Amino acid sequence: MTITGKVALVTGGGRGIGRAIALRLADDGAAIALVDTNEQNMEAVAAEIRERGRKATTFQADVSSRQQVYDAVDHAESALGGFDIMVNNAGIAQVQPLSEVTENEVSTILGVNLEGVLWGIQAAATKFQERKQPGKIINASSIAGHDGFAMLGVYCATKFAVRALTQSAAKEYASDGITVNSYCPGVVGTDMWVEIDERFAELTGAPKGATYEKFVEGIALGRAQTPEDVAGFVSYLAGPDSDYMTGQSPMIDGGLVYR
Numbered sequence: 001m002t003i004t005g006k007v008a009l010v011t012g013g014g015r016g017i018g019r020a021i022a023l024r025l026a027d028d029g030a031a032i033a034l035v036d037t038n039e040q041n042m043e044a045v046a047a048e049i050r051e052r053g054r055k056a057t058t059f060q061a062d063v064s065s066r067q068q069v070y071d072a073v074d075h076a077e078s079a080l081g082g083f084d085i086m087v088n089n090a091g092i093a094q095v096q097p098l099s100e101v102t103e104n105e106v107s108t109i110l111g112v113n114l115e116g117v118l119w120g121i122q123a124a125a126t127k128f129q130e131r132k133q134p135g136k137i138i139n140a141s142s143i144a145g146h147d148g149f150a151m152l153g154v155y156c157a158t159k160f161a162v163r164a165l166t167q168s169a170a171k172e173y174a175s176d177g178i179t180v181n182s183y184c185p186g187v188v189g190t191d192m193w194v195e196i197d198e199r200f201a202e203l204t205g206a207p208k209g210a211t212y213e214k215f216v217e218g219i220a221l222g223r224a225q226t227p228e229d230v231a232g233f234v235s236y237l238a239g240p241d242s243d244y245m246t247g248q249s250p251m252i253d254g255g256l257v258y259r
């Protein structure tokens with residue numbers, strides 16, 4: 001166990017990739033603070049963590065609110081007695097032709113995917129500085145942060161932005177002993193992809209499941225990614241083996257996109 005006794009906060013920890021990250025970091029030895037808009041899902045994940053013999057706490061918050069993210073970090077520290085690892089995982093997808101995107105849609109996705117990560121970086125770095133201790137900040141970008149995809153233009157823009165924030169924060173906070181990296185998954189079979197696939201079907205008339213299958217066919221390793229595949233890499237980013245890595249956003253995508 002590489003992070004025994006540390007405290008990790010995972011946003012979007014109620015399902016999908018966030019759930020897998022929370023369980024993996026618990027198995028690595030950390031106490032986990034789950035933050036999500038969905039209280040019921042979070043409670044179920046917290047119960048799974050406690051069954052594994054680790055501490056867990058939940059805090060219902062919307063990451064697009066700066067105040068709520070700061071409150072979530074304070075809660076993690078007071079409930080679990082420390083604060084060491086921040087995983088800014090919460091994100092939403094939007095499938096929409098660029099010519100049809102509305103102001104409301106743009107502000108919603110920027111609020112969660114860009115501002116949510118910014119507030120997470122800011123709140124975590126401030127807490128590490130106050131505590132005069134090193135820390136790790138880990139953000140969810142995507143292959144869509146390296147490559148543009150039709151119908152996913154604004155989502156891609158937010159994920160490119162996460163890489164920019166990651167690089168800038170890494171330089172800004174390096175002298176405090178804080179590292180900042182991102183993970184860039186490919187096609188992970190979560191509820192998010194079910195929703196993306198259904199929206200593609202609606203827009204293009206493709207049968208349900210066809211868009212997902214088309215993306216999976218492009219993966220060199222021949223299978224979709226599991227949330228646990230992503231969590232394994234996040235475990236590396238959270239642990240001591242990645243101490244000399246900062247500002248990076250590698251693609252962990254089974255060989256779908258090359259850069």
Ligand SMILES: NC(=O)c1ccc[n+]([C@@H]2O[C@H](COP(=O)([O-])OP(=O)(O)OC[C@H]3O[C@@H](n4cnc5c(N)ncnc54)[C@H](O)[C@@H]3O)[C@@H](O)[C@H]2O)c1
Nearest residue numbers: 012014015016017036037062063090091140142188190192
């Ligand atoms: N699924 C993929 O193929 C894939 C690929 C690359 C990157 N990602 C990124 O990984 C992250 C997790 O993806 P996922 O597939 O697990 O998604 P998901 O939709 O299955 O789960 C996202 C979780 O975040 C929570 N959430 C959403 N908005 C929130 C908000 N404003 N505040 C707090 N919590 C909020 C949801 O309630 C949910 O529990 C996202 O940032 C996503 O963009 C996913």
